[in-house]
Amino acid sequence: MMETGIPKLDDYLHxxxxxxxxLVYYAYPGVEGTVFGMQSLCHAMSNxxxxxxxxSSTEPHRIREQFNEFGWDAEEYGDQFAIIDAFSGLxxxxxxxxxxxxxxxDTRSLTQCIKNAMEDLREPGVIVFESLSTVMDLCGESETLxxxxxWNQYAMLYDHAMIYNFTAWPYSDDTxxxxxxxxxxSTISVGGIxxxxxxxxxxxxxxxxxxxxxxxxVLFKVLKPGGVRAYIPKILVTGPFDAGKSTFVHALSTRAxxxxxxxxxxxxxxxxxxxxxxxADIFGTPGQARFDPIIKLISGEAMGVFLVLDSTRxxxxxxxxxxxxxxxxxxxxxxxxxxxxxxxxxxxxxxIRGKLDMPENMVIMPAVATTGExxxxxxxxLIDMVMEVG
Amino acid sequence: xxxxxxxxxxxxxxxxIKSGTNIMMIGPPISGKDDITNIIAYQGLLDANAAxxxxxxEPGNNVLEWFExxxxxxxxxxxxxxxxxxxTLGFGAPDTDNIKMASSPVDLTxxxxxxxxxxxxxxxxxxxxxxxxxxxxxxxxxxYSNLQTVFRFLHVFTGxxxxxxxxxxxxxxxxxxxxxxxxxxxxLFDGMIEIREGEEGYQMRAVGFxxxxxxxxxxxxxxxxxxxxx
Ligand SMILES: Nc1nc2c(ncn2[C@@H]2O[C@H](COP(=O)(O)OP(=O)(O)OP(=O)(O)O)[C@@H](O)[C@H]2O)c(=O)[nH]1
Ligand SMILES: [Mg+2]
Numbered sequence: 001m002m003e004t005g006i007p008k009l010d011d012y013l014h015x016x017x018x019x020x021x022x023l024v025y026y027a028y029p030g031v032e033g034t035v036f037g038m039q040s041l042c043h044a045m046s047n048x049x050x051x052x053x054x055x056s057s058t059e060p061h062r063i064r065e066q067f068n069e070f071g072w073d074a075e076e077y078g079d080q081f082a083i084i085d086a087f088s089g090l091x092x093x094x095x096x097x098x099x100x101x102x103x104x105x106d107t108r109s110l111t112q113c114i115k116n117a118m119e120d121l122r123e124p125g126v127i128v129f130e131s132l133s134t135v136m137d138l139c140g141e142s143e144t145l146x147x148x149x150x151w152n153q154y155a156m157l158y159d160h161a162m163i164y165n166f167t168a169w170p171y172s173d174d175t176x177x178x179x180x181x182x183x184x185x186s187t188i189s190v191g192g193i194x195x196x197x198x199x200x201x202x203x204x205x206x207x208x209x210x211x212x213x214x215x216x217x218v219l220f221k222v223l224k225p226g227g228v229r230a231y232i233p234k235i236l237v238t239g240p241f242d243a244g245k246s247t248f249v250h251a252l253s254t255r256a257x258x259x260x261x262x263x264x265x266x267x268x269x270x271x272x273x274x275x276x277x278x279x280a281d282i283f284g285t286p287g288q289a290r291f292d293p294i295i296k297l298i299s300g301e302a303m304g305v306f307l308v309l310d311s312t313r314x315x316x317x318x319x320x321x322x323x324x325x326x327x328x329x330x331x332x333x334x335x336x337x338x339x340x341x342x343x344x345x346x347x348x349x350x351x352i353r354g355k356l357d358m359p360e361n362m363v364i365m366p367a368v369a370t371t372g373e374x375x376x377x378x379x380x381x382l383i384d385m386v387m388e389v390g
Numbered sequence: 391x392x393x394x395x396x397x398x399x400x401x402x403x404x405x406x407i408k409s410g411t412n413i414m415m416i417g418p419p420i421s422g423k424d425d426i427t428n429i430i431a432y433q434g435l436l437d438a439n440a441a442x443x444x445x446x447x448e449p450g451n452n453v454l455e456w457f458e459x460x461x462x463x464x465x466x467x468x469x470x471x472x473x474x475x476x477x478t479l480g481f482g483a484p485d486t487d488n489i490k491m492a493s494s495p496v497d498l499t500x501x502x503x504x505x506x507x508x509x510x511x512x513x514x515x516x517x518x519x520x521x522x523x524x525x526x527x528x529x530x531x532x533x534y535s536n537l538q539t540v541f542r543f544l545h546v547f548t549g550x551x552x553x554x555x556x557x558x559x560x561x562x563x564x565x566x567x568x569x570x571x572x573x574x575x576x577x578l579f580d581g582m583i584e585i586r587e588g589e590e591g592y593q594m595r596a597v598g599f600x601x602x603x604x605x606x607x608x609x610x611x612x613x614x615x616x617x618x619x620x
């Protein structure tokens with residue numbers, strides 16, 4: 001089994017791609033699809049799997065730069081990494097790669113290189129195509145479909161995994177259907193939420209013939225460095241006055257801003273979180289009742305909520321519960337943060353649960369926002385809850 | 391929502407251009423198509439549009455310099471350039487707010503992603519509802535990819551222009567392509583700006599916006615202005 005390294009995807013595939021199997025990232029034009037194959041390749045190599053990258057629309061030297069921009073160093077893998085250069089031949093440039101496709105417009109020429117590379121791999125490895133669509137553009141649709149079949153059989157023979165990036169340009173319906181449904185053991189759709197423009201990007205498993213897949217869609221963002229991150233556009237942080245909401249937002253965030261005056265939030269806090277394959281934008285509300293109209297305004301469309309409480313101030317808990325109402329958070333995944341656990345006179349989680357007058361199964365987690373203790377554990381818990389719903 | 395080219399006489403004759411229109415600009419080399427493209431983009435900036443320019447022949451910086459050269463006071467936060475050149479020259483220049491680097495004119499997938507990102511940014515973050523996309527030029531793209539591939543790419547992006555109520559301008563070098571190429575691509579466009587060599591310099595006209603083509607006009611390019619005569 002080889003992990004794809006794409007957050008959540010390995011869960012949905014129950015571990016990843018078995019060796020000898022094939023997967024296609026089926027991307028819609030304009031959506032960042034190419035990074036998926038790259039990320040799977042680099043993730044596999046970092047787990048000790050040998051990797052081959054078939055470069056068809058970018059110069060090999062540029063490809064190494066692209067890897068670097070994401071924070072992955074291909075050089076680090078030495079002999080474990082090779083490029084099949086199916087690009088230089090197109091523009092008549094010299095190539096220093098181990099495998100050079102003499103005629104990129106002929107699938108036979110490419111097939112020869114792929115076979116050589118597969119034979120040279122001493123152990124099962126992974127072959128990743130930068131862009132199957134470019135191959136198709138150059139060699140023709142039916143020729144490429146035939147070639148894929150041959151490559152896939154070879155891969156099976158040697159127990160290599162095959163991963164294709166494919167951009168679904170308007171090829172013939174038959175071609176698109178066969179890439180989407182037939183030629184590979186699994187298809188991951190990488191799409192855009194389209195309206196007037198593409199508003200957001202998501203991926204989801206369309207098929208995987210070796211397992212019962214989990215059919216969920218994940219919004220994603222591509223970070224440099226970082227690569228594909230499962231993305232949650234809005235998490236709300238609310239709670240009574242002075243409970244530590246702003247501190248909590250800042251403790252989680254790689255960058256954050258607060259609109260405060262004299263130490264109290266008068267408009268909002270906004271931060272970006274990037275943690276273990278997940279990215280999120282988090283929004284903190286003010287706490288004081290006089291800002292309730294603003295609180296209402298900024299709390300729409302959240303996908304999950306942190307309710308931050310000062311564990312020493314039971315008298316504020318009712319206000320906390322009221323804020324969940326103001327922000328219309330009931331029904332959304334909520335994690336209650338029992339903050340200021342370092343202070344004297346903190347209540348235990350059980351005491352807090354007792355005094356809160358909320359459903360028994362509410363998740364309450366301890367934290368010290370000033371030191372960051374517990375904040376990421378809480379984040380992971382909320383993300384799990386949000387993803388579960390999604 | 392309508393658009394103007396910023397070429398006064400033509401604009402008067404053809405009237406407002408509907409949003410979602412895709413226009414092919416075709417003419418001989420050195421007839422000033424780069425300038426005309428930039429001027430159309432500039433008119434957009436004056437009208438509070440955003441402008442996305444895909445540059446296949448010049449580094450993105452040169453395009454920005456064009457605006458500086460004529461002291462055009464352009465709002466930088468509304469210009470996006472997809473630079474298909476710098477990387478092919480071997481420079482590892484990073485993306486900036488205004489310039490996103492595509493690997494090469496071959497990499498249509500990459501170019502498509504960068505265009506989409508600018509469109510999203512202008513729509514979502516800047517709340518701009520009018521955007522012009524100028525691809526200068528399709529001829530370079532056609533040097534690297536076959537007609538069918540380019541057609542598929544354009545099919546998608548002319549559709550996006552419609553969906554976004556934007557304006558698309560696509561530049562083609564006259565004489566570089568066979569008749570079949572031009573005829574095939576024409577199907578994708580709603581109108582054309584045609585340029586030809588006249589007795590005393592170059593002439594232009596607009597086709598497809600009015601029942602009959604406009605007359606041919608001699609023109610001169612003066613900095614960021616196009617002066618039509620006749
Ligand atoms: N000891 C301790 N102090 C904390 C902790 N979290 C926050 N504080 C302090 O509590 C005070 C209030 O923190 P903020 O983050 O501004 O609280 P807030 O909830 O945003 O407050 P408002 O926006 O005014 O409602 C600050 O002085 C923080 O340093 C914690 O875990 N332990
Ligand atoms: Mg605050």
